[in-house]
Amino acid sequence: xxxxxxxxxxxFRLQGSNEKELNLxxxxxxxxxxxTPDSFSDGGLFVLPENALAQARALAQAGAQIIDLGACSxxxxxxxxxxxxxxxxEEWKRLEPTLRLIRxxxxxxxxxxxxxxxxxxxxxxKLGADLINDISGGTLDARMDEVLAxxxxxxxxxxxxxxxQTMQENPHYENVVEEVYRFFEQRIESLExxxxxxxxxxxxxxxxxxxxxxxxxxxxxxxxxxxxKPLLVGFSRKSMIHRVLxxxxxxxxxxxxxxxxxxxxxxxxILRVHDVREACEAIALSEKMNAE
Numbered sequence: 001x002x003x004x005x006x007x008x009x010x011x012f013r014l015q016g017s018n019e020k021e022l023n024l025x026x027x028x029x030x031x032x033x034x035x036t037p038d039s040f041s042d043g044g045l046f047v048l049p050e051n052a053l054a055q056a057r058a059l060a061q062a063g064a065q066i067i068d069l070g071a072c073s074x075x076x077x078x079x080x081x082x083x084x085x086x087x088x089x090e091e092w093k094r095l096e097p098t099l100r101l102i103r104x105x106x107x108x109x110x111x112x113x114x115x116x117x118x119x120x121x122x123x124x125x126k127l128g129a130d131l132i133n134d135i136s137g138g139t140l141d142a143r144m145d146e147v148l149a150x151x152x153x154x155x156x157x158x159x160x161x162x163x164x165q166t167m168q169e170n171p172h173y174e175n176v177v178e179e180v181y182r183f184f185e186q187r188i189e190s191l192e193x194x195x196x197x198x199x200x201x202x203x204x205x206x207x208x209x210x211x212x213x214x215x216x217x218x219x220x221x222x223x224x225x226x227x228x229k230p231l232l233v234g235f236s237r238k239s240m241i242h243r244v245l246x247x248x249x250x251x252x253x254x255x256x257x258x259x260x261x262x263x264x265x266x267x268x269x270i271l272r273v274h275d276v277r278e279a280c281e282a283i284a285l286s287e288k289m290n291a292e
Contacts, residue, residue: 011023012024014154014198016110016111016130016154020130022110024269027268027269027287028066028270029064029273029276030065030068030271030272031059031062031276032070032236032274033046033056033059033067034046035069049097052098052102053101053105056102056109057105057106060106062276062277063279064109064276066109066130066131067102067109067110068113069095069102069113070113071095072090072091073086088119091115091120092120099127099128103128111129111131112132112133112156113131113133115132116134116135116140116141118144118146121147121148132148132151132153134156134157134158135207137160137183138187138190138191139160145190145191146194148191148194148196149194152196154198154199155198155200156200156201156202157184157187157188157191158203159180159184159208161173161209171208171210173213176216176217177220177223180204180224181223184201184224188229199229200232200269201227201230201231201232202232202233202234203217203231205233205235206234206238211239211240211243214238218233218263218266221233221267221268222267224267230270232268233260233272234273235256235259235263235273236256236273237253237274238252238256240259256279257275257278260273260279261282264286
């Protein structure tokens with residue numbers, strides 16, 4: 001694996017819409033806001049725009065510097081099925097009124113849109129979205145790179161093996177760290193050739209990985225800092241925690257904090273979580289420990 005400048009040796013700044021800026025000189029928190037009726041942890045709670053706005057306020061007040069709006073569940077049983085993928089029209093129907101409402105009130109907060117569809121990214125950017133968070137890393141929509149080059153917004157490229165339909169059907173790697181690293185190298189090269197400058201990398205914990213794959217990636221997370229891009233990690237309430245601890249997703253908050261703390265020590269720049277206060281505390285204590 002080629003040696004490049006470490007993300008920890010650079011000061012990253014994300015430029016969103018309307019000249020908003022985020023400084024990643026120290027780690028920050030991305031708060032999850034699911035607008036779907038079927039997400040694994042909080043499905044249905046924030047379907048109504050007014051409920052989503054109240055939650056967005058709470059996430060921001062708790063310390064989230066980015067709020068990530070997701071309108072298409074990535075659960076295999078709901079994203080794919082006999083009738084096919086949740087439609088673009090349905091995804092936009094869920095997202096559009098809530099994005100408008102939150103943007104109108106939280107004018108200075110970075111708003112991220114969790115989508116793998118280039119058309120949704122385009123329309124969301126017109127409504128003031130600041131960041132595109134793509135669970136497919138550009139593999140599910142051939143237009144994504146072109147759209148990103150036009151938008152010039154920060155982009156989270158996540159690694160996934162397969163699709164949300166197939167990703168957990170016996171995922172296999174010869175070397176999971178090396179294969180994810182090579183995927184990132186290829187995506188960075190492709191995106192930068194098109195002029196996309198603000199690239200964030202997400203190893204995709206839980207997306208086409210076994211529990212063992214997930215912990216191997218976490219163990220070697222600092223390897224990915226060699227790529228010279230900020231790292232986002234998303235462990236929040238996932239099965240890699242509750243399967244090990246034999247608990248429910250709702251009982252996995254402490255486990256999430258433990259993994260977030262380990263990831264911070266290995267170079268993570270953004271923690272994507274449901275429980276913002278706990279993540280902010282992990283960052284504050286980690287920063288204190290590392291203070292000279």
